Amino acid sequence: MVSRRRLASVIDDKAALANFSRVRVAMILTDPRAEDNPIVYVNSAFERTTGYARSAVIGRNCRFLQGENTQKEHVDKLRHAIEHAEDVTVDILNYRADGRPFTNRLIIAPILDSNDEVIYFLGIQKEMYDTEREEDRANALLLKVRSRVQEDLGMVLDSFSAQSDDDPISFDAMTRRLECLQLVYESMQLSDEQARMGNGIDLGALVSRVASGIAHDESRSGIRYIQQVEPMIVNPDAAVRISILLSEVLSNAFSHAFERMEEGFVEMRMSRLAAGGLRMTVTDDGVGLPQNVPFPDPNTVGGRLIQTLTEGLDATITPVRGAAGTVVMIDVPVGITDI
Known part of the structure; x- marks a missing residue:
């Protein structure tokens, strides 16, 4: 069995806690067990940042956020991390629903079930501005959010990993x-x-x-x-x-x-x-x-x-x-x- 950190360990870092919210930091979940690793959840901060409604992205792979100037090396870095179930951080050029580009600091982390199997990937996203891109504080804050939430979500989402045809995911x-x-x-x-x-x-x-x-x-x-x-x-x-x-x-x-x-x-x-x-x-x-x-x-x-x-x-x-x-x-x- 995986030794899970307590859910409430997030309270230990008020900066991380303040920024892990439905409105400040975008969060997505994808399902690697389904074909093409589709999005299964986004929060309201994702909708606000990207301009895409939840109904327009559920069931799609995240690549729709990429565009003509998105660097291949960043895409390859993400793909490699997902294929090997590793954490990864990358500043990637993404595009909003209206076509406007923005720099997205993206952290991807696997969510494990009680058998150490990857059941979802957690994505923490924050739009980065010119004044923030070189700041260590911005990256450290997002990494704290990731580390506090990664295993906490595992306990909640583990219950989804054993669903049957008679009990499909809602x-x-x-x-x-x-x-x-x-x-x-x-x-x-x-x-x-x-x-x-x-x-x-x-x-x-x-x-x-x-x-x-x-x-x-x-x-x-x-x-x-x-x-x-x-x-x-x-x-x-x-x-x-x-x-x-x-x-x-x-x-x-x-x-x-x-x-x-x-x-x-x-x-x-x-x-x-x-x-x-x-x-x-x-x-x-x-x-x-x-x-x-x-x-x-x-x-x-x-x-x-x-x-x-x-x-x-x-x-x-x-x-x-x-x-x-x-x-x-x-x-x-x-x-x-x-x-």
């Missing part, structure tokens, strides 16, 4: 997971700056932001959403894992609880336990879990990710099938969240 779900991770990093930085709590993270504020974003994106007319979250300060590793775990469970409720139903409600609560630790519950009044389907389901991408996160927190997850709807209760024990 690019919308992949996007949600990756943007949740970036949202967590941004919120961690904001929380730390505002509260000045050192390495402590305001989990209440973080969870509220993550949950509200999911409810906004995935709810629909007739479905009410309620949340009640107690403020609490926890360590960064627990904050990241809890936030992503909540994202999975809450998204599952919005996606599956109300099939063929026009109305309903979803409620999320997070509170301290008297003996220490915390409890999260996600409740809905929808169709309920099928009796013959386990939760989390190890045969699905989401189920495997929930299992991984739960085990990493030493937490327990208990689904309750009610007369109407489902309650999912997650208990995180004392000590795991200590600063």
Whole structure:
């Protein structure tokens, strides 16, 4: 098994954390197991920098960014690194959707699964200006972003590596997971700056932001959403894992609880336990879990990710099938969240 660095190790470098966001540094993922290593994810910074909409690039190889003045030696350097699953950094001339050229500092790094197999390539991109091209600081910053994120993404994306024909990859779900991770990093930085709590993270504020974003994106007319979250300060590793775990469970409720139903409600609560630790519950009044389907389901991408996160927190997850709807209760024990 690969020894993975903790997700929250990104908090150790505030400069890297500040610049790994959905709006400042472009990020892409490509799938080397598919024909021609196509793009499977881009963030909003990529769209803003290149002028290409996400819908126009998913499924294409990155070479469409090249043009007549792109140097062959730079392209060959990238190709060699990908063929040998190596990290690489290159300043390459790329072209925006409107044809304008720009210098792109591009860092490519392989993302490994738990068996040390390459499952994706991570691309970190930043447009370079004349005043930055010779600055060591700019390159060092991007390398820190890469090193902090490379293995962190591996844990989240490893769940995709075992998909089957019955459980195909949902690019919308992949996007949600990756943007949740970036949202967590941004919120961690904001929380730390505002509260000045050192390495402590305001989990209440973080969870509220993550949950509200999911409810906004995935709810629909007739479905009410309620949340009640107690403020609490926890360590960064627990904050990241809890936030992503909540994202999975809450998204599952919005996606599956109300099939063929026009109305309903979803409620999320997070509170301290008297003996220490915390409890999260996600409740809905929808169709309920099928009796013959386990939760989390190890045969699905989401189920495997929930299992991984739960085990990493030493937490327990208990689904309750009610007369109407489902309650999912997650208990995180004392000590795991200590600063």
